[in-house]
Amino acid sequence: MPRKWVTMNIWIFNHYAKAPGSSGGSRHYDLAKYLKKNGHNVTIFAASFHHQQKEEMLDEKESYRVEDYDGVQFVWIKTLSYYNNGLKRAMNMVNYFTNSLKVYKLIDETPNIVIGSLVHPLAAYLGYHVAKNKNCLFYFEERDLWPQTLIDLGKFSKKNPAVMILDKLELFLYKRAQRIIVLFDKAPDYVKSRGIKENKILYLPNGIDLxxxxxxxxxxxxxxxxxxxxxxxxxxxxxxxxxxxxxxxxxxxxxxxxxxxxxxxxxxxxxxxxxxxxxxxxxxxxxxxxxxxxxxxxxxxxxxxxxxxxxxxxxxxxxxxxxxxxxxxxxxxxxxxxxxxxxxxxxxxxxxxxxxxxxxxxxxxxxxxxxxxxxxxxxxxxxxxxxxxxxxxxxHSWERLAEYLEKVMFEDLKVK
Structure with a gap:
């Protein structure tokens, strides 16, 4: 079937994704906007508590909410509020993971590709879990090189138990992903150093909606x-x-x-x-x-x-x-x-x-x-x-970056 007649359903799990009109990064909305223009459906699963503004957008009785932004669908997952980087923020991350496990089953759609975005490891693993259960392709987006970032900053040694667990999780996700998306120009070298073949790595930097x-x-x-x-x-x-x-x-x-x-x-x-x-x-x-x-x-x-x-x-x-x-x-x-x-x-x-x-x-x-x-x-x-x-x-035009991602996804789905 010609590519222009193929519609993909793409799900993105990004705890901190932002809708248009918010302050903060809008990477996945901007990417989704141009994928939608090319005829694809994109659903973004994000936390209802706004990290930068420290505001909750859902009512007390809501466990989730689905909203449409010019054709891009957001599923807002109810999470715990927090105001600093302490225990409540960690609980907020766990909230997002456990609540998303329930909510995704309520969405009446079958994805072709699921992207798990690592702002924290639970969101990336969530993407893998959903892709496995939906029997579709999994893309691992590693926005920060965890745990290498912690080592490079001198905060932890390689032998720290937390680093060793993150190291194993990173390699687990590398091996099970169809593609590994990285944002930094030299990050492919790091991924290859972990024994991963270059053809799995996709360099997709941040972009701009011109x-x-x-x-x-x-x-x-x-x-x-x-x-x-x-x-x-x-x-x-x-x-x-x-x-x-x-x-x-x-x-x-x-x-x-x-x-x-x-x-x-x-x-x-x-x-x-x-x-x-x-x-x-x-x-x-x-x-x-x-x-x-x-x-x-x-x-x-x-x-x-x-x-x-x-x-x-x-x-x-x-x-x-x-x-x-x-x-x-x-x-x-x-x-x-x-x-x-x-x-x-x-x-x-x-x-x-x-x-x-x-x-x-x-x-x-x-x-x-x-x-x-x-x-x-x-x-x-x-x-x-x-x-x-x-x-x-x-x-860095999102229009061009979306076309590039679409081309790769078609190849992985074997659409000619």
């Missing part, structure tokens, strides 16, 4: 509109994302401090996280008044914000974690908006060799100098802007 940037909203939340109206004549350096320890935002604050005498440059931090209050207090105590901190916004408004900004900025801690590469949504958002990017990072990064829009700096002095030069026109801004946009169109 349609969202082609249809920029005319307005945004009032506080954002007021802020940008106030600083519209300045060179605006924007950071959009989490404000946590891994985001390493102090070097950006240091950069802003070095530019205090340049009244033309202003920094905007959009988001929330465990470090936000400390960063705000630090800025206030040190008189760093060229930074404005604002609340997180819906992903729908990010193109509006970036269109009114001049430069995107990211800071990354030097860590062995990144030896396998990385795939950051905020970077692709910046580039899709045609923003040049300052990347504060002292490690290798292949994208720099492929894009003319990224400036890698190794310290805050270099970052401040580069920002000043760009703001004064000493760099060819149009070329940098076009370099950013060209790169994401070629390598």
């Amino acid at each position: 349609e969202r940037f082609a249809n920029t909203m005319d307005n945004a939340p009032q506080d954002i509109e007021d802020l940008y109206a106030e600083i519209e004549n300045k060179f605006i350096v924007v950071y959009v994302g989490s404000h946590g320890i891994p985001n390493h935002l102090d070097p950006i604050v240091d950069t802003a401090k070095l530019l205090l005498n340049n009244e033309n440059v202003h920094f905007v931090f959009i988001g929330t996280g465990s470090e936000k209050e400390r960063l705000q207090n630090r800025s206030q105590q040190e008189g760093i008044n060229n930074i404005t901190f604002t609340s997180p916004i819906s992903k729908d408004y990010i193109p509006y914000v970036l269109e009114k900004s001049s430069l995107g900025i990211i800071s990354m801690k030097d860590s062995p974690l990144y030896k396998w590469g990385f795939s950051m949504n905020k970077l692709y958002d910046y580039m899709a908006a045609g923003l040049p990017v300052i990347l504060h990072y002292n490690g290798p990064f292949n994208v720099i060799e492929q894009s003319r829009g990224i400036n890698k700096v190794i310290n805050s002095d270099e970052a401040a100098t580069t920002i000043e030069h760009i703001s004064e026109g000493n760099y060819d801004y149009p070329i940098m802007s076009q370099g950013s946009r060209d790169y994401v169109e070629k390598y």
Whole structure:
């Protein structure tokens, strides 16, 4: 049967998946949107408790809810609420696993392929269990290299009992998956080092929905509109994302401090996280008044914000974690908006060799100098802007990534 007449039913188990309009990553919704456009049905099983916003979306008596978002079906699984990374969060993970085991049986559909996404191991194993019971193909999506990440960060040794259990689970899922999806460019090398054949590995990085940037909203939340109206004549350096320890935002604050005498440059931090209050207090105590901190916004408004900004900025801690590469949504958002990017990072990064829009700096002095030069026109801004946009169109468009995944799935299902 010709491929264009074949409809696949694809189920994705991702504890932390987000619907459109939410803050946070939207990897699976964006992927599903384009698979749906190609004629396929996608159902995403996600927790009802929003990890970033710490909000519960189901009523007290609901055990699950099915909702449709422009043809993409979400099954919201009732889970325990939590407000930090303690015991209740662990219980929330177990909740998702045990409750999903009951709910998936109530969905009147037979999947062709089930994807179990490892944000935590139970969700990935859940995908395997469902695929086995539904007698369909299983894809293991390893978004973080567990337990290797814990070892690389120096948190655990290879002989730690928890690491040894995770190690066995990882290999178990590798061997039973039809495909192993990885997000980092060098992650295939890690998977191969575990004795897995290369033809099982599928590199599918994070992407960007370019349609969202082609249809920029005319307005945004009032506080954002007021802020940008106030600083519209300045060179605006924007950071959009989490404000946590891994985001390493102090070097950006240091950069802003070095530019205090340049009244033309202003920094905007959009988001929330465990470090936000400390960063705000630090800025206030040190008189760093060229930074404005604002609340997180819906992903729908990010193109509006970036269109009114001049430069995107990211800071990354030097860590062995990144030896396998990385795939950051905020970077692709910046580039899709045609923003040049300052990347504060002292490690290798292949994208720099492929894009003319990224400036890698190794310290805050270099970052401040580069920002000043760009703001004064000493760099060819149009070329940098076009370099950013060209790169994401070629390598990170969700439309293209969905077509690639569809092609692989057809091959695995032996659809000609």
